[in-house]
Amino acid sequence: MSIASYLSEDLGTSVEFETFRDAFQKKLHKVFRMRGDFDAVSTQRGLPPFMMREIQSMTPLSVFIPEEYGGRGGHVHECQSILATASYESLALSLTLGINGALFLQPLTKYGAESIKPPVFERFIEEKNLGGLMITEPDYGTDALSMETSYTETGDGDYHLTGTKHWAGLTGWADFWLVTARRQGADGDLGRDIDFFVADMNQPEQMIEVEEFYENLGLYMIPYGRNHVDIQVPAKHRLQPKSTGIKMMLDTLHRSRIEFPGMGMGFLQRILDEALAHCKERFVGGKSLLEYDQVQRRVADIQAAYTACSAMCLHTSEHAHTDNNLAGKALSANATKTVVTDLMQNAAQSLLQLTGGKGYRLDHVAGRSVVDSRPFQIFEGSNDVLYQQITESILKSMRQAKERNLRSFLEDHDLTARATDYFSGALDFEVDQSLPQRKLVDLGRVLGRVVTMEMVIELGDRGFRSDLISNCLQSFQEKVERLLASYGRSQTPSVIDDYVEGSAWLDFVKA
Numbered sequence: 001m002s003i004a005s006y007l008s009e010d011l012g013t014s015v016e017f018e019t020f021r022d023a024f025q026k027k028l029h030k031v032f033r034m035r036g037d038f039d040a041v042s043t044q045r046g047l048p049p050f051m052m053r054e055i056q057s058m059t060p061l062s063v064f065i066p067e068e069y070g071g072r073g074g075h076v077h078e079c080q081s082i083l084a085t086a087s088y089e090s091l092a093l094s095l096t097l098g099i100n101g102a103l104f105l106q107p108l109t110k111y112g113a114e115s116i117k118p119p120v121f122e123r124f125i126e127e128k129n130l131g132g133l134m135i136t137e138p139d140y141g142t143d144a145l146s147m148e149t150s151y152t153e154t155g156d157g158d159y160h161l162t163g164t165k166h167w168a169g170l171t172g173w174a175d176f177w178l179v180t181a182r183r184q185g186a187d188g189d190l191g192r193d194i195d196f197f198v199a200d201m202n203q204p205e206q207m208i209e210v211e212e213f214y215e216n217l218g219l220y221m222i223p224y225g226r227n228h229v230d231i232q233v234p235a236k237h238r239l240q241p242k243s244t245g246i247k248m249m250l251d252t253l254h255r256s257r258i259e260f261p262g263m264g265m266g267f268l269q270r271i272l273d274e275a276l277a278h279c280k281e282r283f284v285g286g287k288s289l290l291e292y293d294q295v296q297r298r299v300a301d302i303q304a305a306y307t308a309c310s311a312m313c314l315h316t317s318e319h320a321h322t323d324n325n326l327a328g329k330a331l332s333a334n335a336t337k338t339v340v341t342d343l344m345q346n347a348a349q350s351l352l353q354l355t356g357g358k359g360y361r362l363d364h365v366a367g368r369s370v371v372d373s374r375p376f377q378i379f380e381g382s383n384d385v386l387y388q389q390i391t392e393s394i395l396k397s398m399r400q401a402k403e404r405n406l407r408s409f410l411e412d413h414d415l416t417a418r419a420t421d422y423f424s425g426a427l428d429f430e431v432d433q434s435l436p437q438r439k440l441v442d443l444g445r446v447l448g449r450v451v452t453m454e455m456v457i458e459l460g461d462r463g464f465r466s467d468l469i470s471n472c473l474q475s476f477q478e479k480v481e482r483l484l485a486s487y488g489r490s491q492t493p494s495v496i497d498d499y500v501e502g503s504a505w506l507d508f509v510k511a
Contacts, residue, residue: 017078021085024058028089031055043362047093047221055093056128060086064101066109069121074109076259077317083262084313088270091372092221094263096130099169099222102256104131104178107196110322111239111248116198120176131176134165134208134227135249141167142385144194145246149229150184151195159238161197163229165208167379171225172210175201178239179208179229180249194249196239205232218371247327254326257337257380258319261312264340267373268306271347274365275299275354289354298350304475305343307468311455312336314462331393332415334386335451338444341376341383348373387444388437394447395433404430410450419453422477426484442487449480 031054063078065071072078079101087094108120108131123129140147149163161181168177177199183191199206213225241248279289279299289295316336320326326333348369352359359366377383394409403409407427410416420427427450435443453476460469 017072017075017081020058020072021078021081024060024082025085025088027054027058028086028093032089043220045220046223059125059128060097061100061105061124064105064109065121065124069118070125071121074106074322076320077313080259080262080265080313080317083259084265084269086266087263088266090221091263091267091369092219094266095169095219096222098256098259098263099132100124100130102259103133103252104174104176106255106322107133107178107239107248107252108198110251111196111241112198113236113238113240115236120198123175127175129175130170130173131178132168132170132174133178133180133252134168134229135180136167137164138166138226142382144180144249145192147180147182147194148190149179149181150190151181151197152184154232157235158232159197159235160232161199161229164211164226165229166226167214167224168227169222169224171213171223171227173223177201177208179231181229192246194245196245196248197233198237198239199231199233200237207231216375218368218374242325247325250327250330251325253380254329254333255320255322257333258316258326258329260337260376261309261316261340263376264309264344265313267344267369268302268309268347270365271351271369272299272302272306275302275351278351278355295354298354300471301475302347302350303468304472305347307459307464307472308343308452308456308476309340310464311459311472312340312452314459315455330389332451334381334390334393335415335448337381338377338383338386338390339448339452341373344373344376345370384441387442387448388440390444390447391435391440394443395431395435398431399433406431415451416447416454418457419450422453422473423450423480426481436492438492439487442483446480446483446487449476449483452476453480 031051060082062071063082064074067073083094083098083101086097105121105124108117112120120129124131135144135147137147137149147163149161149165151159151161154160161179163181165179168174179197179199180194181197182194185191199208201207208231209228211226211228213223216222216224239248276290276299279295282289284292290299315332319329319332348366352366352370355364355366358364361367362371397413398404398406398409401409406429407420407423407425410420410427431443432439453473456469456472456476460466
């Protein structure tokens with residue numbers, strides 16, 4: 001019997017975290033590499049029941065649950081570490097745990113009525129239940145505040161919710177859902193604020209009907225689809241915001257975004273390990289791939305991503321506790337989410353390039369990583385939109401400080417102060433407060449990476465390997481300088497709507 005099998009029977013909150021994590025890692029290794037052929041499983045929808053049963057036997061979601069309810073305490077560093085352990089073997093599994101933790105268990109911990117927490121948390125621990133969040137609607141994705149799912153109060157004080165939700169991870173799987181809706185007034189108009197309600201799929205009147213399962217491009221393990229909401233929930237199932245529902249939603253989404261590095265950490269380490277192993281073993285022209293300069297550049301960039309994500313995990317662990325209100329922390333949350341997801345996709349693309357034709361298969365770690373990491377740049381806020389919001393946040397702060405010079409402002413900001421030193425005069429310019437959208441996005445990419453560099457510098461101060469820190473900062477410095485060159489271009493291409501006339505190349509062939 002393996003130590004993982006032995007410990008899974010009675011692992012509790014008293015077990016040291018390292019022992020818990022190591023046992024979980026061994027269980028995943030056994031499930032994905034010994035009992036199940038995950039290269040084959042990864043091309044199939046869902047997950048074989050025995051695999052999920054084995055994974056859940058370790059109760060990994062206990063790290064998100066407070067000790068008073070039987071969990072491990074909700075310590076963010078433990079949550080990040082468990083997400084990283086899972087994503088080394090399967091990014092989809094890590095996302096499944098992340099959805100449960102950041103989008104259901106943490107909001108319930110912070111905003112749920114005390115009367116419903118014990119029975120819900122008990123079902124997660126004892127019955128291995130799952131939970132998710134429904135925000136997105138077919139006509140309202142990024143524009144979530146315009147959602148049309150509504151609720152009214154019934155005569156007995158309960159709430160009746162109606163609407164349509166889609167792209168909710170764990171569609172048809174989750175035992176609990178947090179459903180967002182807007183209050184419908186007597187005149188039929190919807191209120192501006194957003195409310196959250198817990199729906200229990202074990203109760204017929206709370207059952208959400210799945211109308212369609214989607215053929216999602218990647219993340220095959222996770223079911224997505226369109227859901228019809230017509231449910232009645234008790235009054236105690238409504239979450240209680242500290243101020244407004246919108247701020248509660250921002251606090252929840254910012255906490256989830258800032259926790260993305262946990263999912264990125266194990267994934268990037270796996271990409272790095274696979275790249276190093278392949279490039280050492282693969283010989284071309286009489287020497288290993290790793291001896292070629294361009295190959296070294298790609299692997300060094302992957303290594304820089306690994307280091308940067310490590311720095312983000314440190315930052316997240318010390319700032320994302322549910323006791324902290326993250327509603328106003330858009331800069332750190334959006335910078336973390338955008339940069340780490342870009343790093344994940346870029347690393348996957350590099351591994352695919354390095355492995356060549358062998359990697360261009362869905363059942364190979366390289367091909368699977370490309371399609372599985374791509375949606376991370378889209379869900380929970382499209383990166384293009386979040387980069388724009390990063391710049392808008394900085395511009396607003398600059399206006400309030402009556403500062404027009406970007407370098408002067410960043411030198412005094414706690415998220416960028418030391419990183420600014422790496423750019424001498426490159427950031428020394430005045431920012432136009434009326435930038436076009438594409439320039440807002442370009443500058444947001446720059447700012448996100450400067451924020452990340454600040455986190456890397458802090459990681460280095462804590463004793464992280466200095467050679468990895470140095471290489472990471474050099475890599476980011478080079479990237480930022482290239483982005484600044486693009487931002488500085490005055491001329492930008494425009495869309496030519498009626499492009500067809502005069503654009504057929506065949507008309508210009510010389511006989």
